[in-house]
Amino acid sequence: MDTLFVQELELRAVIGVHDWERTFAQRLRVDLVLGVTTEMAAKTDDLAHAVDYAALAERLQALAAQSACELIETLAARLADEVLEQPGVHWVRLTLHKPGALPAAKSVGITIERPIEHSAGEVAS
Numbered sequence: 001m002d003t004l005f006v007q008e009l010e011l012r013a014v015i016g017v018h019d020w021e022r023t024f025a026q027r028l029r030v031d032l033v034l035g036v037t038t039e040m041a042a043k044t045d046d047l048a049h050a051v052d053y054a055a056l057a058e059r060l061q062a063l064a065a066q067s068a069c070e071l072i073e074t075l076a077a078r079l080a081d082e083v084l085e086q087p088g089v090h091w092v093r094l095t096l097h098k099p100g101a102l103p104a105a106k107s108v109g110i111t112i113e114r115p116i117e118h119s120a121g122e123v124a125s
C-alpha cells in the first residue's frame, strides 16, 4: 500500500462550543495521509487512475466552509468520510489543527484514522 499526503491544507469553518465562536469562520489546517494504490496511475501516467489531491483539497475546503460543528472531533470525522468517498482510497489518517484554540499552545488538534469500511464509499480498482 502506498500513501498520498497533503500537509497543512488551510480550511475555514465556523467551529467551537462558545457563542462567540459561532459568529465567524476560523482558520484551521488539516494534514492528510491516504492509503492508495498507485500502480495503475504510474503505469498509465493518467490522472484518471490517481486520487486527484487538488480536487480532493477543494472538496474538503468546500465541506469545511459549509459546516458549523461545535467540536473538532465532528468536523474531522466528516472530512474523513469525504476523503473515503474518493475511489481508490483505502484508509485515511487525518489531523485537524485548530491553531487559535489555546492561546498558551502553538496548536491543538485531533488525529483520527478511518478504514474504508467506515464509509459508504466504494473502492475502485
Ligand SMILES: Nc1nc2c(c(=O)[nH]1)N=C([C@H](O)[C@@H](O)CO)CN2
Binding pocket: 015, 016, 017, 018, 021, 070, 071, 072, 073, 098, 101, 102
Ligand atoms: N476535545 C475538544 N475539546 C474542546 C473543543 C473541541 O472541539 N474538542 N473545543 C473547545 C472550544 O471550542 C475551544 O476551541 C475554544 O475555547 C474547547 N474544548
